[in-house]
Amino acid sequence: MPELPEVETIVRSLAPRLRGRRVVSAEYLAPRALRGTAEPPIIGHEVREVTRHGKFILLRFDHGALAIHLGMTGKLLIDGEATPYLRAEIVFDKCRLLFDDIRQFGKMAWSTKLPGGPEPFDIDGATFAKMLRARRGVVKPLLLNQGFVRGLGNIYVDEALFRAGIDPRALACNVSVARAVKLHGHIVEVLREAIERGGSSISDYVDADGQRGGFQEAHRVYGREGEPCVVCGRRVLRIVLGQRGTHYCAFCQRR
Template sequence: MPELPEVEVIARGLNATLCGRTIRSVDHLDLTRQSDPAEVLCSRLPGRTVVRVYRRAKVLLVELSDGVTLAFHLKMTGRVVHGPMRKPGRHDRLFLALDDGSLLSFADMRRFGYVRAMTAGELAEWGFLLRCGPEPLETAPEVLADRIAGRKSAIKALLLNQSVVAGVGNIYADESLYRAGIHPQARADRLSRGRALKLFTELQAVLRQAISENGSSIRDYVNASGDAGAFQNSFNVYGKGGGKCPECGAPLQTEKVAGRTSTFCPRCQKR
């Protein structure tokens, strides 16, 4: 699933190329189950101009004129790409033809993602975003550390909990825990203040590095231009169970935490 860095990269790319473009028509619809009905998209989108593109948590938001916002949740395999007009492919779910002849497309092979067109009032009341915690790159490590203080849950589970901190998924939880030297099963209430601060400082560093490297492409992710990311080449532990720790050489181990496979070094990462 695209996480915060991947969606941020897409948002920045689209913001650079879409602002000022007007949606001419909705040309292809093979919508996923959780998407808005075709009649909603067809009535709300044509004729509206892109004001800005931004991100909240793992959601891509395209603000349009007259108070409408187009929201994409990419889930596991969603892609949003701006490029030349083309014919629909097998996994395309939505085509938006723009006034300069270009195309904004939403594709999703596994059909778990969705697209919705919301009024300002609907967006403000959208429960999904209301439940999201603070943005990790816009919040001081001290504030983020306060949010886990006294919690008895495993620290990895809290990092994945979108109401605790928004946008973090399996990749960046594993990588930040490794850099901070914290075992994914460590209980949050047993972390010292210093270790908690180090964790969130490292989380911010990992996220910023991933954004600068265009995100992580493992299977499906591409940016707004259709290009792959490169941060997967900087992974220390994610997806490397059985390999060697880059720091001490010990075999990396895996465990399930909060239903997700966690990879860690048993020697470098302490409970």
């Protein structure tokens, strides 16, 4: 499941391959990939840059950008093998880009307004604390809300809350300023560490060269239900919170 670190890894592998490349042709094999939006007017145009906005990958052209969201199982592969799950193919002058997506939660659209709160990297702890404490909801669903901060998904929210010692069911407004600042630091830290290790590959995720990430080995709570907490040794619990599997240590994380 591509979250910020996985998308960043993909962008870093895509950018040097696509920068300056001219689109020769494009084919959209699944109507769902474009979700009924107009075909991107990219034929004959050159990619200027490949960037990330939260979990969106942006292929930037002079006249706009193609925004791609990978959903759960989306992959962007340079010169990869076509699979039965191929949703789109963009042929460039020197390579081709395949959009592969088993579950079809991914989507692409031309020059859409990009949603979102700030990137966690773009705000400081004090600003984050102010934002967090102004909200009334439960902290985990709030962190998953892309309109609050961009880029976090289920894995990194569980990991950051564990590192910060905050119960995922805590109310945002009840988190002290000091702990909110600490949480922001841990969010930034866990995202940076995950980017360094090429993201987390739970099942499907690979970068544009088909390489898996390595950060799943460093997960402290996500996917570790029943295993001993790396800090206190008690069993990691799993509950459902906001329709999401949620992993935490009841001893190390408090409300």
